[in-house]
Amino acid sequence: MQHEDVITDKLRLNQILINIVGNAIKFTPVGGDIIIHLVERPCSTSGYAAYEFSIKDTGIGMSSDFLGHVFDTFAREQSATVSGIQGTGLGMAITKNIVEMMGGTVEVESEEGKSSKFTVTLTLRLADKPIRYEPIAELQGARKLVVDDDIETCCSVCKMLRSIDMQPDWTVTGKEAVLRAQDAAELKDEYKVYIVDYLMPDMNGIEMIRRIRRVIHEDVPIIVLTAYDWADFEKEAREAGATAFVAKPIFMSELRSVLTKPVQMEEPKPEETEKTFDYSGKRILLVEDNALNRELALAILGESGMQIDCAEDGIEAVNQINEAPEDRYDLVLMDIQMPRMDGCTATREIRTLPNNRKANVPIVAMTANAFEEDRKKAFECGMNGHIVKPIDRRSISKVLDQIFKEAK
Numbered sequence: 001m002q003h004e005d006v007i008t009d010k011l012r013l014n015q016i017l018i019n020i021v022g023n024a025i026k027f028t029p030v031g032g033d034i035i036i037h038l039v040e041r042p043c044s045t046s047g048y049a050a051y052e053f054s055i056k057d058t059g060i061g062m063s064s065d066f067l068g069h070v071f072d073t074f075a076r077e078q079s080a081t082v083s084g085i086q087g088t089g090l091g092m093a094i095t096k097n098i099v100e101m102m103g104g105t106v107e108v109e110s111e112e113g114k115s116s117k118f119t120v121t122l123t124l125r126l127a128d129k130p131i132r133y134e135p136i137a138e139l140q141g142a143r144k145l146v147v148d149d150d151i152e153t154c155c156s157v158c159k160m161l162r163s164i165d166m167q168p169d170w171t172v173t174g175k176e177a178v179l180r181a182q183d184a185a186e187l188k189d190e191y192k193v194y195i196v197d198y199l200m201p202d203m204n205g206i207e208m209i210r211r212i213r214r215v216i217h218e219d220v221p222i223i224v225l226t227a228y229d230w231a232d233f234e235k236e237a238r239e240a241g242a243t244a245f246v247a248k249p250i251f252m253s254e255l256r257s258v259l260t261k262p263v264q265m266e267e268p269k270p271e272e273t274e275k276t277f278d279y280s281g282k283r284i285l286l287v288e289d290n291a292l293n294r295e296l297a298l299a300i301l302g303e304s305g306m307q308i309d310c311a312e313d314g315i316e317a318v319n320q321i322n323e324a325p326e327d328r329y330d331l332v333l334m335d336i337q338m339p340r341m342d343g344c345t346a347t348r349e350i351r352t353l354p355n356n357r358k359a360n361v362p363i364v365a366m367t368a369n370a371f372e373e374d375r376k377k378a379f380e381c382g383m384n385g386h387i388v389k390p391i392d393r394r395s396i397s398k399v400l401d402q403i404f405k406e407a408k
Helices: 010-026 078-082 091-099 152-161 174-186 203-215 234-240 252-260 291-304 316-321 343-351 374-379 391-405
Strands: 034-041 049-055 105-111 113-125 143-147 169-173 193-197 221-225 244-247 283-287 308-312 329-333 363-368 386-388
Touching: 010 034, 010 049, 010 091, 010 113, 049 391, 091 291, 105 374, 143 152, 143 174, 152 169, 169 174, 169 386, 169 391, 174 193, 174 203, 193 203, 203 221, 203 234, 221 329, 244 252, 252 386, 283 291, 283 316, 308 316, 316 329, 316 343, 329 343, 329 391, 363 374, 374 386, 386 391
Parallel strands: 143 169, 143 193, 193 221, 221 244, 283 308, 283 329, 329 363, 363 386
Antiparallel strands: 034 049, 049 113, 105 113
């Protein structure tokens, strides 16, 4: 990948990848594979590049009949329903909606009983001043050994190392890595850094690190590559001789950082207990013109115990509040961009209602824009809070807690 630094909506991109990878994990049995590739392709527009994210699994796949409906709202494969796999059927519909909002495309290939592959293509703006990674003086020209059973990972890491003036070799087996370490020590032509995958098919990663450490100098770093949370095995790996850890997929910025200053062992953070998502007894008015966004919000809010009324634009919202009993609504969730009457105009109209309680009902903006000026605009028109779409349980719970606490 030529350009690592791009300008994009991180929140939306994360949501896309979380939805697709989450599905892959859900529908892939224990022992299966999930392979994520990122490829940069040239773009006809100057200052931009096309990035292709592909997520392929070896899970249960999809039938040809369902494949044409995978992005439909509430669509679920019959085999998934029968097998008891939980889901709302909204994830892929939401994903496609977000991808298209970002001007991209999402495609799917699948073979029932074997695999599925989702490919997301986005055209992203390149950073105005791409970061240039200079060679590390202490390691310039030095030999490195990359050990990973995936050839593409080996080639990718070696390419990065060459770009900062290092001389990498690679191998796809743990046994070969140990032999190369022994030969290098005997010939007094040692590798200055070892970058090794934690999970190797022919040898336990910890054992490979232990054997390599026996024949190399104690100052030579062994950096562990892993797609897993290394907190689970960090202590054992360090005792075996590992000095640093880096997560897959690896980027140049992370690789150079860990080569310059190996990651220090972090103190384990106390686990956060999830707050109860229970707002029973509250009634809200959900104002959203997009059917998909409305269904997503209803699915999330439905878990809270709240009663929910809906309106599809600002005019409907103002009329419903005006005609309802004064104590009907505890909160209004208001989309900003809607036909006939937008959210800000509707909020101003509500604030001028003659009934004081109705005029002061808490109103929270829902918007796809996460910029500070959008948040400021929402507050200036009389709103009490701001949530970025697509909404999730954590973000909405945080705002609801704040609003209902202030209302007491």
